[in-house]
Amino acid sequence: MNTFLEVNNLCKTFSRFHLDDISFSLPQGYIMGFIGPNGSGKTTTIKLILNMLRRDSGEIHVMGRDAVSDEKEIKQDLGVVFDTHFFCEEWNAREVEKAVGGFYRNWDSTQYNRLLSRFHLPKDKKVKALSRGMQMKLMLACALSHDAKLLILDEPTSGLDPIARDELLTILADYISDGKHSVLFSTHITSDLEKIADYITFIQNGKMIYSGSKDELIDDFRRVIGGPKEITSLQKEKIIDLRESSTGFEGLIKTSDAQDFQNLQLEPVTIDAIMVAVNKGGAEDE
Amino acid sequence: MSSVISFAKMDWLTFKPNRKYFTLLLLQFLFIFAANVQAISLCALANMMLAGMLPGYLFAGEDKSKMDRLYSALPIHKKEVVIGRYFGGAVIGLGCILVTALLLAVDSMATSDFSLQEVVNGFSLLTGIFFIMMALQFPFLFQLGFIKAQNFTMLLPAMVLLWVNLIWRNGYFQAMSHLNNTIGAVFVVSGLICLAVSIKVSTVIYQAKEQ
Numbered sequence: 001m002n003t004f005l006e007v008n009n010l011c012k013t014f015s016r017f018h019l020d021d022i023s024f025s026l027p028q029g030y031i032m033g034f035i036g037p038n039g040s041g042k043t044t045t046i047k048l049i050l051n052m053l054r055r056d057s058g059e060i061h062v063m064g065r066d067a068v069s070d071e072k073e074i075k076q077d078l079g080v081v082f083d084t085h086f087f088c089e090e091w092n093a094r095e096v097e098k099a100v101g102g103f104y105r106n107w108d109s110t111q112y113n114r115l116l117s118r119f120h121l122p123k124d125k126k127v128k129a130l131s132r133g134m135q136m137k138l139m140l141a142c143a144l145s146h147d148a149k150l151l152i153l154d155e156p157t158s159g160l161d162p163i164a165r166d167e168l169l170t171i172l173a174d175y176i177s178d179g180k181h182s183v184l185f186s187t188h189i190t191s192d193l194e195k196i197a198d199y200i201t202f203i204q205n206g207k208m209i210y211s212g213s214k215d216e217l218i219d220d221f222r223r224v225i226g227g228p229k230e231i232t233s234l235q236k237e238k239i240i241d242l243r244e245s246s247t248g249f250e251g252l253i254k255t256s257d258a259q260d261f262q263n264l265q266l267e268p269v270t271i272d273a274i275m276v277a278v279n280k281g282g283a284e285d286e
Numbered sequence: 287m288s289s290v291i292s293f294a295k296m297d298w299l300t301f302k303p304n305r306k307y308f309t310l311l312l313l314q315f316l317f318i319f320a321a322n323v324q325a326i327s328l329c330a331l332a333n334m335m336l337a338g339m340l341p342g343y344l345f346a347g348e349d350k351s352k353m354d355r356l357y358s359a360l361p362i363h364k365k366e367v368v369i370g371r372y373f374g375g376a377v378i379g380l381g382c383i384l385v386t387a388l389l390l391a392v393d394s395m396a397t398s399d400f401s402l403q404e405v406v407n408g409f410s411l412l413t414g415i416f417f418i419m420m421a422l423q424f425p426f427l428f429q430l431g432f433i434k435a436q437n438f439t440m441l442l443p444a445m446v447l448l449w450v451n452l453i454w455r456n457g458y459f460q461a462m463s464h465l466n467n468t469i470g471a472v473f474v475v476s477g478l479i480c481l482a483v484s485i486k487v488s489t490v491i492y493q494a495k496e497q
Binding site: 050051054071073075076078079082084085087088089090095098102104127 | 288289291292295296299300302303347350351352353354355356358359360361362363496
């Protein structure tokens with residue numbers, strides 16, 4: 001299995017933030033969700049991958065090539081979508097192609113026009129007049145028109161309505177369906193990832209919490225629910241993010257502790273619930 | 287090299303929406319100076335000011351739309367971004383100077399104040415002055431961005447033209463008739479040397495800059 005993106009021991013220090021020893025790898029043909037609360041270091045990591053920031057230490061390899069020394073070559077195979085558009089506001093879709101197309105060896109004008117039609121993007125409307133969802137699709141159309149092998153998306157769904165988000169997920173599912181492309185998808189809206197991600201990398205306060213299969217992450221935890229007097233003090237100690245009310249309690253437990261909760265109702269968890277629980281400090285050791 | 291050309295082309299597309307505004311401004315100058323016997327010469331002088339200001343607007347468009355993120359996504363080296371920006375700025379500024387030279391040529395035909403040789407010489411002189419202005423402005427614009435650097439960099443064209451005026455106290459355009467044939471070439475060469483140094487400085491600044 002080819003590794004499309006490999007980040008090893010990446011560190012970067014700012015005056016008030018420290019990205020500490022981030023490592024993960026994304027194989028060819030898969031989607032990796034890059035999650036963490038706001039300010040956790042997701043965008044910093046992506047900026048480091050794109051060489052917008054200089055790393056203090058660590059290594060980044062994209063399709064086997066060093067992200068710094070082979071930057072220009074790597075970016076021929078890289079598509080990038082940010083949370084807000086990065087085109088001149090006065091351009092329309094035609095001018096976007098004129099401006100961007102010349103940089104890529106494999107720019108496919110027919111494909112670009114096909115994508116504009118598929119995404120219902122008007123060719124003559126200025127970028128500033130497009131809705132947020134349309135602007136995101138325009139960035140995506142550019143990224144997909146030069147045969148990018150790896151797509152890096154930085155919070156592309158923030159500020160989008162559920163329909164636009166669902167459309168994006170469908171596009172991404174199509175994109176990786178041939179097994180030759182990969183996607184790194186940074187977001188804090190984890191419900192998007194439940195649908196399409198194969199791998200999850202979870203960072204918080206600049207530190208790695210988890211990197212691996214999404215299913216394994218979800219399987220590692222269970223949601224436990226019970227009545228007000230059903231829980232023992234021993235069980236309480238093992239619950240992460242315990243919430244008690246007059247009608248009962250709920251919380252997260254590690255699946256390895258499930259045998260201690262056989263008298264209670266156990267349910268599968270969402271990535272969102274894991275993120276919230278970890279954020280409250282219950283599972284840093286994970 | 288193709289990346290530099292592509293970048294300069296992208297810069298032109300960024301600048302293009304401003305064309306109407308600056309053309310109207312030039313027409314306003316003609317209207318304002320219409321009552322003066324030296325209307326065209328004055329308009330040419332004002333246009334020279336514009337030539338010094340316009341390349342800065344490439345940075346304004348970039349700042350407004352946060353296009354540095356686009357550059358970081360494109361397959362282009364930072365050095366090529368810098369050279370492309372100088373190239374784009376030079377094309378826009380030289381376009382403006384060409385308009386200035388045309389105005390002076392029209393003026394010379396109308397008033398016989400200047401010979402064609404003097405107009406060509408004047409065009410070379412203005413080009414050299416423009417290169418020096420750009421060489422002084424761009425490192426600041428790369429370091430600080432348009433919003434922070436604009437007041438200072440917009441003053442530079444005025445200061446350089448004031449300096450030219452101070453050298454020839456009789457006035458800038460009158461002075462041209464006294465120029466010998468080589469002064470324009472000297473200014474162009476000096477401007478090109480300044481640009482080369484400026485590109486080097488801007489490259490160091492831009493490469494060290496984190497976005």
